[in-house]
Structures are given as C-alpha cells and as structure tokens.
Amino acid sequence: MSTPTAAPKSSARIHVQKFGTFLSGMIMPNIPALIAWGILTMFFIPKGFTPNEAVATVVGPMIHYLLPIIIAYTGGHMVYGLRGAVVASIGVMGAIAGSDYLIAQENARLLEAWLATGKAEADFSELGQVHMFIGAMVMAPLSAYSMRWLDKLWENKIKAGLEMLVNMFSAGIWGFVLLIIGFYPIAWLVNGLMSILSSAVNWLVANNLLPLTSIIIEPAKVLFLNNAINHGVLTPLGLAQAGDAAYNNRSILFLLEANPGPGLGLLLAFALVGIGAAKASAPGAAFIQFVGGIHEVYFPYALMKPALILALIGGGMTGVTTNMLLGGALRAPAAPGSILAVLAQTAPGAYFAVILSVVLSATVTFLIAAAILRASRKTDLAAEAAGEDRFASAVSQTEANKGKSSDALSGLLAGGGAAHSGPIKSIVFACDAGMGSSAMGASVLRKKIQAAGFGDVTVVNKAIASLDDAFDVVVSHEDLIARATQRTPSAVHVAVDNFMSSPRYDEVVDMVRRTNSEAAAEAPAPEAPAPVPAATAAPEAAPTAGAVPAAVAVADHADEASDSVLKLSSIVLDGTAGDKDGAIKEAGDLLVASGNVDAGYVDSMYEREKSVSTYMGNLLAIPHGTNEAKSMILSSSISVVRYPNGIDWNGNPVKFVIGIAGAGNDHLELLGKIAEVFLDESKIAELEAATDAQQIKDAFGKVNG
Template sequence: MTTASAPASGAKKAQVHVQRFGTFLSGMIMPNIPALIAWGIFTAFFIEAGFTPNAALATIVGPFIHYLLPLLIAYTGGNIVYGIRGGVVASIGTMGAIAGSDLLIANFNATLPEGAAPLGQVHMFIGAMIMAPVAAYSMKWLDSLWEGKIRAGFEMLVNMFSAGIWGFAMAILGFYPIALIVNWLMQVLSNAVNWLVEMNLLPLTSIVIEPAKVLFLNNAINHGVLTPLGIQQAADEGSSILFLLEANPGPGLGILLAFSFFGLGAARASAPGAAVIQFVGGIHEVYFPYALMKPILILGLIAGGMTGVTTNMLLGGALRAPAAPGSILAVIAQTPPGKYFAVLLSVVLAAAVSFIVCSLILRATRKRDLEELALTDDAFGAAITQTEAAKGKSSDALRNLRGGAATQADGSAGAATATEKEIRSIVFACDAGMGSSAMGASVLRNKIKKAGIDDVTVVNKAIASLDGSADLVITQNQLTDRARAQSPNAVHVSVDNFMNSPRYDEVVDLVKAQHEDAGA
C-alpha cells in the first residue's frame, strides 16, 4: 500500500495517457451497451433474415442505429465532461453531424451513373465521440467566462440561451467539418479493414490487440475503432468479424488453463476460478496479471488470437453486435443464425492454441520459477508446490494450506502499518467501473461483513469518476498511477488480481484495528 509514487517514465506517462483516452471512450460506450444489445435483438428477430421476420417492427432498426445510439453516446460523453448541460449540447452537435453526413452521401449518390451501387449511411459513432468532448468542454469554458457576473434573476435566462446558442454553433460545426472528416475517416478505416481481409492479413491485428489488452489499452482499440467499424459493417451486412477481434474469450481461457495445470503458488491456486469468471462472466481483466507476471506468455495470447481470427475468416464467423461483456454467453447471444459453428470453433481453437503455447512456456521455465518463488514472500506457497511436486500429485490438504500463501502486489508495507487515516469509504476502481472492479468490491465487501464491520462502504467506480471522497482506493497495479492522480488524498492499494489478493486481508485487518482502537 502506498500513498506516493516515483515520477513516471516517458513510456509510462504515454501508457497512462492512452489508458485515460481509452477510459473516456469506454465511459461513453459501456453505459450504452444495453442499447446496442436491444438493437441486436431487434435485428436478430425482425429483419428479413431474422428468426421471426416482421416488416413493421424491422422499421425501428434503422433509426435505432442511425439516430438513437450516436445521440446516446454523445449525451453520455458530454455528461461525463460537464453534466447534463454538457450532454445536451453534445447531442445537439451530434445531430448536426448526422444530418451533414446524410447530405454528403445523398449528394454523392446523386452523381453516380444509373445502376451503380449507392453509398449507405455512415452512422456517427465516431462523430459522437468527437463531438461530445468538443461541445462539452467548450460549453464549460464559456460558462466560466461569465460565472459570477450575471445579474441576479437572470441566471436561468442566460444559462438556457447560452446553451441553446452554443448548441446551434456545435450543430453547424458537426454539419460541415465534423461530418466530412468522419465520413472520410470511416472510408479510410473501412478500406484498411477490407484490404486486410482481402490480403488474408486480419489475423495480424492480434499482434497489436493482445499485448494492448494486458496493458489495459484495449478500450482505446475496441471502443475507438473496432466497435464503430463493426456496427457500420453489421448495419450493411448483418454481422461483422470485427466484434470478435478483441472480445473472443478463447485466448484468455487458454492462459488461465495453462496456469491451472502448470502454474505455481498462488497463481495456480487462483487460476481455475479466474477461468470461470473470465469465460462465463466475461471479465477479461482477470487474466491480465497472469500474463504480466511472465510477459513472454503474451506470445501464447497472440497465437490464440490469430488462430481465432483465422478460423472466423475461413468459416465466416461473425457477430451481429458487440459481445459485452466478452463472455461466451454474450458471444453466443450475438451470433447470427448459421454462424454458430464457426464462432464457437474459433473460441475453442483460440483457447487450445493459447493453452498449448503458454503450457510449453510454463513447463520450460518451471525450475527457474520455483527458485524465484522460494525467494519471495510466497516461500510457504513455494514449499507447498515443491511438496506436491515431490509427491507427484496434488493434495487437498496441501491445497487448503495454500490459502495462507500469497505474494503482495508490489512488496510494499502491509496495510496495517501503512496509514493512520480512518477508513470509512473504500472504492474499487477500474477502466469502466464495471466488471473486474465490481467483482473485487464484492469479494472485499463479503470479507468486511464476515469481520463484523458494518459502517464501511465498499463500492466500485470508473477511475474517471473518482471524486476525492474515498478514503481508500484499490486498483490493479497498471492503473494505480491514474487513480492516484484522480484521487490524490486517498490511500491507494495496488493489487495484481481483483479476484484473489492478500491485500484484502490487510485492508480488513486495518479497518478492524481502527474500530477496536476507537472503541477502546
């Protein structure tokens, strides 16, 4: 547990900035995933190729994706920056971008020779993600110019008209330059993806995506590029392979299974539970620490990812909408009719290849890992592992003993000696404020309840939503620098794994000791 950090290197600062950018994108997209799921259900049942075609209900599909979803994203992004006022102005600006894009495409189609295929609509997802911060930040800046200078009784008049007038200006900005830029950008990105597909090079994207995921940079790639392009492609063709480039749970399952069979110490003990949470719950973050503790295992993830993408390319696997969270259940729910075999095979093969490569690496480095483990705080866990190895089989009794063995996230001082700050509010923070942080909060909440402590709150939030009110903030160690910058006065705890960290017991001990001292 630490309350200060050393100055970050240039590379670390760059990573933090990219993570922060990805978090903002995620903050706009993730709350609106239910709307994307609802749209996917409409398309699954009511379009001409759906399970139960219905021409009347199918009419909602187009307006849903063309208007509602971009406007929801714009409002959410604006609200993150400047509350409801920012959300309203951002939505107005995005409506201008939607109308401008439609006019540009209509004018282009009017020039086409008779019989030529017209361009389809461009859905302003990227436009909304651009307009939201631009409109909200500029509105916030304008309001600061006359803050405290408005004559009493005229505040509402000024606030309403200033937002309306600035919304009008943002709609003009969206209608002309933003619509043109986004249409061009979508065309460039679509051409790049089509070229990768035609050249059979799409599997190479795993070389970027898989390492980016374990560094918590996946949101910038997934929500910034893959989701907007995938939705555009799904609207035109009914499904998109792009939804499976990052969301395929196979590679993560493979590395966790490898640790379950060939890992050591606490990593091996926690891997089976992590595999269930990752594969069924869709919380991919749980496998990131396993890869980071031995970075060469990223090669296994890349191999698994490339295998999954190749399988989908060859067999036509695709999803009709994003699988969020990246659970096998969500993947199956978003799979169109006729593509189940390809999609499920891609998951199985990705997991198998990742498992084989990671297992070979773990077996090849096992002797050295045992020696290193014996020198760490997990010497007890290493002794258990060595005893099991000597026996030639695992032991339930020894496995139960392993519950007391674990390595601290960063080797820093324990919670009980790190701070005298009274802990009443504990926040688990991650990129999106869902998934992994919710899981960690649930684990610690149960531990605190069992300890008989009833006046300490444990909640989960996105890092961007930290407001300084928390007494103690828990993050995965790759995200602690960002959390510390967002909430500098809190005590910060870094963990390797939200699911099973010894730091939780330290926090419980600290809070319990404080209560005992207060009652003395």
C-alpha cells in the same frame, strides 16, 4: 524473470489509456441499447429468425440516430453533466445530418457518371449511410468542454434573477453553433475517416491479413490500451457493417478483441502446469473470465512472464483465421466479453464458426503457454523457494496499468493464497519521499482505522527506500506499487490513486475488520480510539503524526508547531498561476522565500511530479520534493496557495496547492490536521470563503477531533 520494477509510466501510454478509458466510458453504459438493437436484428430483419417487415423499420433509425445520440449524450454528461449532455446531443445531430447530406451529394454525382456511360439506373448501387459513432465520440467532448469553458466566462457575473435565462439561451445558442460545426467540418472529417478505415479493413480481409491484428490487440489488452482500439475503431466499423445488408448485417470485427478463448487457454495452462498462487487462483479466474467476461483477470498471469503474450497472439490469430474461413461474425458488440454474450450476439448460421473459433483459440494459447511454463518451471520454483512472489507483483502492476483498483484483481490475491493471514497490526503508507503524500494518506487512513475501533493497529508513513518487510499491509500510489512490492514482498499491497478519499481506504478497514474480528470480539470495546504507540512509529513519522488530537494540549502544541512551519507570509489567497507547473513554482517560491529551503528545491518538486502525481483529491494538491532533495531543506516549511477559479491538475480540479518541505517530523502533525480539514466539505467551503491568511492558518491549526 525478475519481479517487475517500477519504471516511470510512458506518457504516451498514459494518454492512450486515458483516451481509451474515455471512449469506453461513452460506449459501455449504452451496451444495453446495442444488445436491444442486436436482438431486433436477430429476429425481425429479412434474414432474421422471425422476419417482420413492420418491426424491422426500427432497425435503421435506431442505429443511425438513437445510438449515436445517446453515446454523445453519455460522453457530454461525463464531461459537464446535463448541460454537456444536451449540447453534445445537438452537435451530433448536426453531424448525422451533415453526413447524410454528403452521402446524398456523392450518390447524385456517382449516378450522373453512371448514366453517362449508358448503364441503366436500376443497376446503380448507392453508397450506404455512415453511422456517426465516431462523430458522437468527437462531438461529445468538444461540445461539453467548450460549453464548460463558456460558462466560466460569465460565472458569478450574472445579475440575480437572470441566471436561468442566461443558462438556457447560452446553451441553446451554443448548441446551434455546435450543430453547424457538426454538419460541416465534423461530418466531412468522420466520413473521410470512416472511408479510410473501411478501406484498410477491407484490404486486410481481401489479402487474408486480418489475423495480423492480433499482434497489436493482444498485447494492448494486457496493458489496458485496447479500449482505444476497440471502442475507437473496431466497434464503429463493426456497427457500420452490422447495419449494412452488403455485410449480411454482421461483422467479424466484433470478435477481434472480445473472443474469450485466448484468455481461457492461458488460465488453463496455469491451472495445469503453473505453480504457487498463480496455479491456485487460475481455475477461479478462468470461470470469471470465460463466463463473467472480465478479461482483465488473466492480464497478471501474462505480465508474470511476458513471453506468454506470444501464446495470446497465437490464440487470437487462430480465432480470427477460423472466423474468416468459416464466416463467423456477430450482430453487435459482445460486452462484456463473456462466452454467453458472444453466443447471444452470434449471427444466424454462424454459431459453429464462432464456437469453433473460441475452442481453437483457447487450445492454441493453452499449448504454447504450457510449453513456455514447462520450460521455465525449474527457474520459477527456485524463485518461489527464495520468497519471490511474482504473482502478487504482477497483480499490483496490472492494477497500476489499469489506473485504478479492481475487485476482480484483488480477488486473485485473496483466492490465490496471497491475502494476509492472522491479525493485522501494522500498516504503512509509502511514497517516494515520505514527507507529504504518505503523511496525509496515513493520517486519513489512521483516522478511519481508529474510528472502526482498532486503536491497536498502527498506521505510519515511510519513504519506499526506507521500507522493510515487517509490515502487514502497505498502501502506496498505483505508480509506486511495484517498487513497494519489491521492498515488502510478504505484505498485502493496496494501490490508491486518490490520497484523500480513495475507496481503497474503506477496503483496508474492512480487511482489518475481517482479519482482526476474532481478537476484537474477545477484547472489550474501547471508549475512545487509542493513540498510535510511539515505539512503533516509523522514523519519518512523529509519535502521533496526523492523529486526531484527544486533548486541548495536543491542539495547542499544533498551534505552536504551525507558527514555525506555516507562516502567514507563506499563505496566498489568490494564486496567479494558470496551470499545474505554474502552481508548483508559486508554492515552491514561497518555501524558498521563507528561508527554509534552497532554491534548487523547486526543481526537485517538478521531478517528483513527473514520477507520481501529488494530486490528493478534494480540490487539493501537495507538491513536494524528491527523497534525494531532503538535503536542500534547512527546516520544515509549508506554503498554501489558493486558486479561487481552480486549475487543472492532470484532469482533476484543484483550488488549494500546499507546498511541503519536511526536514524532520515537526510538519507531520500539521499535515494531519490539513488532511482532516480536507475530508470535511464544510471546512473546505470555509477555506474557499476565507478573506485573509489568518483564517486559513487558524483552520489548519485549530481542528477539533
């Protein structure tokens, strides 16, 4: 099997992943409340260890009111701070009451029909409550986003002294509207959805088909798509069953995704019959996964050889079948998916079934995975001998799938022997074209490296197509990490998703500090950061591209460069675009109008954005063309468009869009200065307050280091 290539991300997968991440963000912070509720049921309900009728009265209100409200509060806060949290809580209260009203109406109708048949009222069984977990996950974003939109309508239009009055009444009135929306359409919608989902699950159980869910859940976990399934469907349904005496206040659904057995079996197979870094790191990863509950550590092992997903499915189906046959179930969600959390939430009388399901699922996964690894061992050894590092590529791909960095995943490389050995001397920031994102990212990282006292470490930028395997560390966007790994298999690879303020930059600095500490201790501390040596700079980078100027002469040179690269006519203070595509066109049209690029260059800017986002962080986006579009650039040019009210850039706020067309190196020094400006909040505020184009140009051309 070849090293994974960087195919364009599926937009459907990205949307499902983002949706699942948002749901997880609402549920995970409230897991302590779910654990507390699980302990409450463990001891005090009639079937608990120490039944207590008085204390048990807390069980119903907690799951029916408290848990949905705090989930809505959390979701609203994620979107729009405290205002979003408050109106989301009001809205979900309406959904709870509306659901109770609908259930009461339906119970009255059913009772009337029951009595009409001559049956006794005492024999009638009422429908139970619907707990508004899904309602909370619907009302939270609906409430918070709508509140934020309304606030923007009268932003900066309120007379001084009336702000608090308007803010309080607007939130209160809109909260009332949301309560009514929750009471009627949302309650009706969620009750209907829960009825459909419950019927589907009951049908699967009745027909002994529940194990088939592993065919969906196990691959979804490896691709980080499981959150949408787990938190969007399984957790709400499981909590509904756990709060219902008809299900003995427990649910098997909590074990469909959280069972740590399949992951343990896969890692044990690598520990015994794997090769290279994967074999070396598997024992430690098994402990982290099984005891720590961090399942993502086994995902790279599955991605190395996708056939291993069959082993995970087999183990998952075995665990579900065991629990179905023997009555294994939990009282509440087990999060994280640790064996300790699973045992803590295991329902009374179900310990044998749950433990056996974990053991059997691990065993089945181990046997299938070991057979697959043995069958391909000769091919894998040959690939390793040829210098192919599939494990490092799989770890990088896993981080790209996750959409952000992970200490647990990074630790796999360090623990498996793939970390860099010896001092780090050269770092390259790689992107698709090598003219914009990488130049600014390299500038930010270079400044941090030099500030840490490692002036002898070069930080340059290059296009991925121009990379060679001569660099110690390669930093690239998470969507490009697999391609960069192919070009530089011996380097340490770091994926970022925020070019201006990524926390991964500090991790790189720490890595340099650790690996270079011995050499740094022997050498005298420099009085000032040394400039980047010109002889080691990448072809795409100027001798001091993006470096902080050390003398006035350097600053003066930047002013001269900016005169030709950034013209006053290419600066717009009030952009008219309302979305990302419009902003790209507006910035691109300015580049065309400057006479520095052909009209077709704007289309290449759209193509670039489709493959990798040019959002930089700190209110900045820098759209630019693809590497193939460099032939359309007559000379380097930069345009600046400010959007005072901001625009949405893939879910991120952007107020400054800087279009870039880089033919040579003459734009790189200015980009370095722009990066320095956007690292300073006070300087960003000055740009926001600027009243003419000259002020913007001066801010970029006269940055003092």
